[in-house]
Amino acid sequence: MATESSLRFAAQSDIMTSLLAVVNLVRTGQATTRPEIGRVTGLGRGVVTQRIDQAIELGYLEDGDFAPSTGGRLPRSLRFRSERGRLVILALGALHLRVGIATLDGTIEDDAHRYWDITQGPVATLEEAMSMAGELLSRVDEDRPIWGVAVGVPGPVDFSTGRPVAPPIMPGWNDFDIRKSVEERFGAPVWVDNDVNLLALSERSRRQVERLDLVFCKVGTGIGAGFLSQSHLHRGVNGAAGDIGHERVADSQAVCRCGKTGCLEAEAAGWALVREAGRAIVEGRPTSLAEVTGDPEGLTPEAISLAARDGDALAIELVQRSARLVGESIAGLVNMFNPAVIVVGGAVSAAGEIFLAEVRQRVYELSLPLATRDLAIVRSVGDAREPLRGGAEMVREQLFEVTFPRWFADGHPTIESIRGLAISGA
Template sequence: MPSDLPDVSALLDLRVTALSVVLDLVRSGRAATRPEIERHTGLGRKLIAQRVDELLAAGLLSEGSFGPSTGGRAPRQLQFVADAGHLLVAHYGATRMGVGLADLTGRVLDLVDREHPVADGPEPALEAAFDIWDKLLRRRTGERPLWAAGIGVPGPVEFSTARLVSPPIMPGWHGFGIREKIQQRYGVPVWVDNDVNAMALGELRAGEAQGAGDFLYVKIGSGIGAGLVSRGALHRGAQGVAGDVGHTATREPWGVTCRCGKTDCLEAVAGGAALVTEAAAAAARGDSAVLAERGKLTVEDLRYAAERGDRITIELLSRSGRLVGEMLASVVNLFNPSLIIIGGHVAEAGDSVLAAVRQAIYEQSLPLATRDLRIVRSMRSDMVGVTGSAFTAIDELFRPSYLGGWIDHGSPA
């Protein structure tokens, strides 16, 4: 027989959804009082009061001074408690790692950046992070507890399992249990994502793309990848590998074998590792005196040579930008973003990269798709990765389906 009693699970889902919506409005700064929350949500005053009281009791919101009155009693200002918990954050690139602590607004509180070849394997990479985290945590003894960890890695990640799948530049990382290793040591929930997805999220939440609905973040570093944001949300795709553009084939044949085993992948011709190899060959031939004097080359040496007008280096950087731009022209026609942000060490090595990217996109994309398109360089490439790794965890912590599992216990740890 059908029951006249309400579906308890449905009521709980509605409660948690309302908690998540209210919390999101306050922590994003879109609403600061109960009346403002009512206007944004359309929910009743009594329901809003109940949800706010729950979030106050949970320590996620606090009340401040009185806000402006609209005719009646002045409402209390609501504030998100950013330091209710802290996050472990780490962002790995091919040759460097950034490891630190962040608060619940994504603000990085402490950060250590150091060289570390990700190809050395997962155990050394995590041990290096553990060493840094332990030192940072000892420095902050007595402060708020750890709530979660967010990690970015330069390879394809199945987001639901937090495991890398056949990463071309990361030998030994396939299927490695990053989440399990960190959980065993620190006892917190862990989320792992591709490094470029994290960089896109960092730009969306705290960088050049704030307020953008549809944009691309493109990293041109040792490898090449893209993070896609659609309607204000990161688009990972069915398995989490959306945006892996570095392994698309170039239009023209080069005869270069990529680290993934295929031929003429974009990053095998236009990525930082490929450019450094060609620059070293040019220096050995005596084609560039500037490069020859630098010894063993890195992307930083390409920046040095480009700043001094070295023809070989500028040609290599321009070629990289052109090839990336040709790939992006197809993406622009398909996706129609309003903004493209170019970051990574190669993009920072010279203005010729960005100029060539822009030229190829504007020449080869549809006029309507580029009419209002902005193409800019990232202003904070050194920070967007770790900031985005923090938001990788923050967004999941406060998602209704996850929030409901811990809100009544006071902490997700």
Template structure:
């Protein structure tokens, strides 16, 4: 774009500020006609027309159908052009890879899922994940990727996109995940803990800008995503919510992180599998024992399904895990005072069997004021939840955090989003 001036980030003209606001209002549906935009912003009719024309010229907005008439000439609605870009989400779990492609409104266009062991290392894992993404994009219409979000099952420094000493990810410490994806797809990338993606998805589901929420995932490992007044709370270095490595008093099990007595080593999915095998070796009978005898390699999902079907061993393991998780959640409730707790993950998929124990411990151990309006529930059964959460995170970063940096480019670029300058409109 010719005649574009470059200023340090933070400097914006009134024209740019109002233009950004108008694009976002239309995108979110807060104001979708020119008269509505004028009423909300206080801008005059001529200024609104000029700003809208500029947004249309740049390709962000376009005229759509006519709105209902209120007595005079029916106004033309505007729509945000969600088809201009694609968002890619790559959710890596301890034992799976889940990728999805959406439009700029978060509508899922394609997704794929496969079993995978994250311990196979970053090079092999990312090669597999990008091959899955490439296949989805190749089946599309060639629309450019505007953003990617990568979820990892371990602590992540959100500012750099690098995992930090992840207990179940050998070889991943300090690996530059963000740059690997940016170089391949030439689009800005955000890397976060996988539970934060799930928490973002729950935030989007409720559409409550001031919500205080905890998403507690009990799968192979244990973690929590925190939403404070509608914003993901990552802490100073991205470690907020890592409850899986809180010490359980009296516990002596060795955790995968190398420490002793972590919650994950007592109540995580891999711990339940370990304890189930030990009980079966000691003579326990039932559905789980029969599965092992038939050569089945137990997983947390096997334990959860067996508990749902009434297997006594599985039920006892799941309930004991829920009590320990409930004590840790109670501590979070006293400190964080959320309005909603959502419990998800493979172990928590047993539903009320797991949730009842958590509720009991939370209400027993938390302050009455902290639980007065507390809603504790299991997550909805949605296999696309990581993709939906990743898209919500991407839209937040693109249109609420970094929009002034890349708007003049017409689409987000790596240099504009992660750089230190902002280009203003001519």
């Protein structure tokens, strides 16, 4: 027989569940009026009114404009108060730093960028990125608290701890506690993920497809992939899913920066193209790339891609070979994963159709007909804010879909409520 305390706990749990559901329905735009909320949740009119009043009192919702009538009085819409807090995004690349500030609905309010070599190490890199974010925050008048921080890095990450794990192009970063360093600076919960996962989440937010099966393949200084299965990001048990840059290339003897021989990155990534372009220039091959070798920042993956688009023979040769090898790896993903969309991004893919045509050809040659029947292979939109939008999407997902019950009653998230006292003190 149920005790009075157990019944009271069950009732409180039901109230919390329905309250969270109401806030999230309004936040995501699935239901924004009281009648819509009642229809979606199945809650009675009186209960809906109570939950909305509680959500307004806690500061999550407020009344908005009148919605179109479906008969009878005009219903007043509700809006999620996305301006109550801020999100900070630190998108760290191999050769770039990009930081941004976003509202709680994922809108990027401001951003900044600078060139940076991530091999300078975690302390200097994070300090520079956090300083850039601090400058952005100082330019905003309103004193809104930071609710969460995203950090994207170009290497494998243990998502549960926020620590990179033997990242090949990030010397000195192995097992560095990124999360702790950034939480101490901003006083807000931090999530750290692989940069390609953030790009996949950016695609999800842009496409707004209910059940999206997508692979985002980034071919830049390194090579990696992010997987969306039915719109859910697949990180794998330890966060290593999608690390295709270290698949073996047949007959390759190229030494990879991970220490192994014959990795895809060692043959097709941006740093491999820079290496081969440098060798060709030393050998005296005619190329416009020779003109930029005197500049320390001149011979880059971006420079090679642009030269290919301008018709440089050496650059085209390098880009097409990279695309063929990447296409072979993607073909394996298509056969195993059967996505609806392959999105190709990154500095090397900036060569456009020169790169993409080769990828398509190899994928269709090597994949099963059924797996490619409805497959689209496209380039990313190339928006420099993509990793920022993906970072905001990742934090919003963690705040409102994963940890919301832990801090909802407090009105805002804290490190302690997200991590738990035992974890945060560990």
